[in-house]
Amino acid sequence: MASRISSASKQAELLKDQGNLYFKKERFGAAIDAYTEAITLCSDVPVYWTNRALCHRKRNEWERMESDCRKALELDKHAVKAHYMLGLALLQRECYAEAVKHLEKALELSRGGKPTSYMVEEIWRELAKAKYIEWEVVSNARRKKQKEVREICEKALKEEYEAAVKKLKDKEGKLNDIKQLNDTRISDMSMGEVILIEDDERVDSGEMEADDFQSTVDTSKVSELSRLNLLYKERLQALSEIFNKAGSPDKPAEIPEYLCCGITMDIFRDPVITPSGVTYERAVLLEHLRKVGKFDPLTRADLQPNQVVSNLAIKEGVQAFLAENGWAYKIA
Secondary structure, eight states, rough: OOOHHHHHHHHHHHHHHHHHHHHTTHHHHHHHHHHHHHHHHHHTOOOHHHHHHHHHHHHHOHHHHHHHHHHHHHHTOOOHHHHHHHHEEEEETTOOHHHHHHHHHHHHHHHHOOSSSSSHHHHHHHHHHHHHOOOOOOHHHHHHHHHHHHHHHHHHHHHHHHHHHHHHHHHHHHHHHHHHHHHHHHHHHHHSOOOOOSSSSHHHHHHHHHHHHHHHHHHHHHHHHHHHHHHHHHHHHHHHHHHHHHTGSSOOOOOOOBBBBBBTTOSSSEEEEEEEEEEEEEHHHHHHHHTTTOOEEEEEOBOGGOOEEOOOHHHHHHHHHHHHOOHHHHHH
16 A cells, blocks of 8 residues: 555656656646656646646736636645635735735745745746736725715805805895885985975985995905805815815825835845844845845945844834835836
């Protein structure tokens, strides 16, 4: 029994190697067949599933890729490639939240292994893209809702202003009716055949009082219209300021300098601090120590890889900034 299992395992490994050869030659269909045979012989080996998933990725077979990655994670929840490719497959289905979760896990696991490996950079790029898309979807929905609410508020202010102006004009109309009635009475008094006019100057004085009355009404009307118009404009301005402030997190701005690596000038992804107190991007610093020399790039002080430690304060600062400013993922 044991010998048969050993024989099956060896055959499965040979099929995996054959699949790898086909993959290098970009014969993805043949590679899938080889990995499938390996899985048939030994279905409990995660790498067979992830290798086949990678072939599905090359053929844009996202559902099959997702299925193989999920199976690989059932066998090994720490499989970096499975988390990574599952995240990519979920992005295709626009399941952004779950995609981000798996990409973040892949990044965490890959950094724990070889922080300078190409996988870390590749995973970060895809994670940043996923985060940006996720933010963009939420941001667009929020801006649309804000636009609708703003239009409702502006309409309400306009209707209130127009109603106040109409009320003022109606009041003016009533006052004009009263004046017209007074003018008619004066006219009747001057033309009446029966009415006695004791003093012509009194009539003249009455006419002057009517003119003064109209002048007062006109001045009051202009003043009130100006006040209503000014109030309307002030409220529109206040409304505009409120909505502009509410929409500020959706508008790209400058990333604070202290959140950026002094070498790459990009926002930190995995910041580390040296004994000299300078913070760098981990992968960039380790690459410098490996290729250029064992010294701090800025202070030139001697520096060994084991002397650098994570700068948790800056890391938390970056996470807080990105949580409030998702647009920065596009720049990253």
